Each structure stands twice: as C-alpha cells, then as structure tokens.
Amino acid sequence: MTRFEIINVDALEILDSRGRPTLSVHIGLADGSTGWAGVPSGASTGSREAVELRDHEDDSRYGGAGVLKAVGSVEGEIARLLRRCGWTSLAEVDEALVELDGTDDKSRLGANAIVGVSMALARALAAREGGLLYEYLVSEQVAPRLPVPHFNVLNGGVHAANPLDFQEFMIAPMCATSMSEAVQIGAEVYAALRRRLAAEGQTTTLGDEGGFAPQLTDPEEALALLVTATENAGYTPGLRGVAIALDPAASEFREPDGSYRVGRARLSTSELIKRYAVMIEDYPIWSIEDGLAEDDEDGWHSLTGRLGDRIQLVGDDNFVTNPKIIKSAIERGIGNAALIKLNQIGTVTETLQAIALCRDGGYAQMISHRSGETHDDFIADLAVAAGCGQIKSGAPARGERVAKYNRLLEIAAHDPHLPFGLPGVISRRHAF
Ligand SMILES: C=C(OP(=O)(O)O)C(=O)O
Numbered sequence: 001m002t003r004f005e006i007i008n009v010d011a012l013e014i015l016d017s018r019g020r021p022t023l024s025v026h027i028g029l030a031d032g033s034t035g036w037a038g039v040p041s042g043a044s045t046g047s048r049e050a051v052e053l054r055d056h057e058d059d060s061r062y063g064g065a066g067v068l069k070a071v072g073s074v075e076g077e078i079a080r081l082l083r084r085c086g087w088t089s090l091a092e093v094d095e096a097l098v099e100l101d102g103t104d105d106k107s108r109l110g111a112n113a114i115v116g117v118s119m120a121l122a123r124a125l126a127a128r129e130g131g132l133l134y135e136y137l138v139s140e141q142v143a144p145r146l147p148v149p150h151f152n153v154l155n156g157g158v159h160a161a162n163p164l165d166f167q168e169f170m171i172a173p174m175c176a177t178s179m180s181e182a183v184q185i186g187a188e189v190y191a192a193l194r195r196r197l198a199a200e201g202q203t204t205t206l207g208d209e210g211g212f213a214p215q216l217t218d219p220e221e222a223l224a225l226l227v228t229a230t231e232n233a234g235y236t237p238g239l240r241g242v243a244i245a246l247d248p249a250a251s252e253f254r255e256p257d258g259s260y261r262v263g264r265a266r267l268s269t270s271e272l273i274k275r276y277a278v279m280i281e282d283y284p285i286w287s288i289e290d291g292l293a294e295d296d297e298d299g300w301h302s303l304t305g306r307l308g309d310r311i312q313l314v315g316d317d318n319f320v321t322n323p324k325i326i327k328s329a330i331e332r333g334i335g336n337a338a339l340i341k342l343n344q345i346g347t348v349t350e351t352l353q354a355i356a357l358c359r360d361g362g363y364a365q366m367i368s369h370r371s372g373e374t375h376d377d378f379i380a381d382l383a384v385a386a387g388c389g390q391i392k393s394g395a396p397a398r399g400e401r402v403a404k405y406n407r408l409l410e411i412a413a414h415d416p417h418l419p420f421g422l423p424g425v426i427s428r429r430h431a432f
C-alpha cells in the first residue's frame with residue numbers, strides 16, 4: 001500500500017440521540033481526502049467494554065458527562081502522533097493508537113476518542129481510494145452482502161420508562177428479497193403496531209431506540225403484539241416470514257441473589273431457559289441476544305446446550321466485541337453468534353478481527369448500533385463488508401436510526417448485484 005500522511009485531526013463535542021455529549025472527529029490527509037465520524041454510546045454496557053472517557057463528576061458541564069477530555073485526547077496526544085510520520089495502513093495506525101493509550105481498556109485516552117479517530121480515518125482512506133466505505137472495509141475472504149435489518153419496534157429495560165424487563169423486541173423481515181422490501185416491511189409493521197397500541201389505549205411514547213414503550217409487564221404480551229401487528233400489516237409471522245429477535249439484556253435484570261426478574265416473576269437460570277424454550281415454541285423467535293447475564297457462565301453453557309441448535313444465541317455484554325474474549329468463548333462453546341459494536345472494543349481494526357474470528361470459528365455476527373447514536377451511518381457499510389447478513393439499528397423511525405437503514409438503501413441502489421439476506425450457512429443452521 002502506498003504511504004499516506006495525516007495532516008488534520010480535529011474533534012468536537014456534539015450531542016447524541018439522548019441529548020448527552022459525545023464527540024465527532026474529522027481527519028484530513030495530505031492528498032485532500034477527508035473522513036468524519038460520530039461516536040456512539042451505550043446504556044446497557046458490558047463490564048469489560050473499552051472505557052468511554054467522560055469529564056469529571058464534579059464538573060458542572062453536563063453533570064460531569066462532557067467529553068472535552070476525550071476531545072483533548074484527539075487534538076493533543078493523538079494528533080501529535082498521527083501527524084508525526086507517514087503511515088501505510090489503518091491497521092498500523094490503530095495499533096499505534098492502542099500502544100499510545102497503553103491500557104488494556106483504552107481508559108487513558110478514552111475508547112470514545114480512539115474509535116472516533118479510527119472510524120474517521122477509515123472513511124478518509126476509503127475516500128482516497130475513490131470507492132464506498134464498505135469496499136474499503138471488505139476483506140478478500142468475504143463476499144459482501146446486504147444484511148437483514150432487525151427493527152427494534154418495542155423497547156423496554158434500561159431503554160424505556162415502562163415495566164418491561166426485556167430490552168429489545170425486534171422484527172426481522174426474513175421473507176424480503178431486497179433491502180428496499182425489508183425496509184418497507186419494517187416500516188409497515190411499525191405503523192401497524194402504532195395503530196394497534198393506540199386502539200388498545202396504550203401509549204405510543206418511544207424508547208431510546210425509537211421503538212414504542214407501552215406499559216406492558218410480561219415479554220409474552222409484547223411478543224403477541226408483534227405477531228398481531230405483523231398480521232395487521234398483511235405479512236406472515238414466521239421464521240421464513242417476519243421473524244422475531246430478542247435482546248433481553250439479562251445482565252440488567254439479574255438480582256444480587258442470582259435470580260432474574262421478569263415481570264412479576266423471579267426466575268432461576270434454569271427457569272428462565274425453560275421460559276425461552278416455551279417462547280420459541282409459541283412465537284417465531286429466531287435469535288436471542290444476552291438471554292442470560294454476562295457473569296452467568298454456567299447458565300450460558302446450559303442455554304447453549306438446550307437451545308443452541310435451534311436458534312441463534314448472541315453474546316453482547318459477555319463478548320464485548322473483544323477478539324480475545326470471543327476466541328475463548330468459541331473454544332468453550334458459549335453461544336453461537338456475537339454482537340459487533342465498534343465502540344465496545346475501540347478500533348475498526350480490532351472490530352474487523354472480532355468479525356474474522358467469528359467467521360473462522362463458525363459464529364454468526366450481528367452488526368449493531370448503540371442506544372445513544374449520532375447520524376453517523378458507518379455500521380451500514382461495516383455490515384455489508386462483514387457479509388454476515390444481519391444488522392440492528394433500532395426502529396424504522398428517528399433520524400439517527402434510519403440514517404443506517406437509509407445508507408443501506410443507498411448501497412443497494414449503487415450496487416444492485418449485492419446479494420441480500422442471511423448467508424446460507426446461517427439460514428441452514430436454523431432450518432429456514
Ligand atoms: C444496543 C444495545 O444497547 P446499548 O447500546 O445500551 O448497550 C444492546 O444492548 O445491544
């Protein structure tokens with residue numbers, strides 16, 4: 001690869017979709033190519049995620065949650081390093097950033113600072129090559145494809161002020177044959193769900209990811225609503241029709257005594273696994289993410305043994321997009337898929353490594369947004385480049401969520417030959 005020089009590295013404190021501060025990063029190369037990134041931020045975070053740098057608690061700005069320190073990392077130490085010499089690849093720069101930070105969790109310079117630089121540089125390098133971002137990110141071993149969008153249409157857990165303990169109820173239009181058809185189905189089911197909730201006298205207030213946040217208690221009530229809304233929109237609920245994916249985010253409703261709080265019930269690990277087993281019989285659920293808490297290691301073993309050959313079991317809080325952790329999970333046979341979030345690990349290169357490890361180990365990947373987002377649409381290109389066939393980016397509504405779906409529509413229009421949907425290896429595994 002020919003060398004490139006980085007001449008501009010700038011950051012700005014901006015707002016995310018929750019109205020909390022985050023940062024944007026601009027990178028300029030000597031040849032005039034530029035790249036921008038908006039940094040996402042999670043609410044239900046895994047304990048081993050790379051660390052976001054926030055300003056101090058006793059700082060009055062944004063109650064201490066400002067990111068001026070992270071902006072300072074970008075414009076200070078990081079800019080000095082990047083401008084110092086010529087570079088040959090994003091991987092080389094990412095490695096230098098990790099080394100400059102010097103901690104295991106990127107807490108000194110801030111994972112928010114580092115990931116912003118890494119994403120903005122990837123965009124600048126893609127611009128330099130004159131192609132789309134996904135074309136720059138794709139590796140030779142991968143056939144790029146457009147992913148099935150998983151629309152989070154009902155929100156609970158820490159993303160909504162309602163009694164639902166499960167965080168995300170997603171619809172996945174498996175029957176769609178193109179990106180535009182999938183987006184249309186998602187939007188129509190979402191509209192049908194709004195009508196249904198209004199007819200039932202329920203609130204149509206939205207949660208953090210743009211899904212509705214009705215006053216429901218049990219997850220089965222939400223699942224029944226998804227099925228009804230799908231039918232009302234004129235589609236067939238089912239694994240080959242409009243399927244359902246859940247992210248209970250179980251770390252958030254585990255009690256100190258190890259039980260799980262689900263509505264009015266307190267369930268042991270094995271009772272919760274049984275409840276999932278019944279749910280997948282009664283509803284067209286094809287994927288469950290974080291069905292158990294990140295520290296319930298024995299439970300994850302049982303869950304995988306019990307349901308792993310029937311549905312997709314995605315690790316998020318427990319895997320945190322960390323190549324080392326994912327490698328060990330694959331060796332131990334925990335789950336069968338990983339959620340992929342750039343800011344959980346903190347560089348584009350390590351994210352691509354996590355994806356490659358999953359692919360080589362037979363684990364599926366779902367590319368994901370965070371509950372706090374900007375209008376950055378990087379993950380759309382990442383999902384196409386990964387060829388994994390799955391993305392989640394919230395509801396088919398609200399600017400920061402639809403930015404990703406709209407970008408996928410643009411990629412599909414630009415490259416009409418890209419295949420759409422789950423790769424055969426995943427759909428065969430779950431007998432679609
Ligand atoms: C997107 C999620 O939420 P957050 O960004 O709050 O971790 C998730 O848990 O998968």
Ligand SMILES: [Mg+2]
Pocket residue numbers: 247249289290316317339
């Ligand atoms: Mg999750």
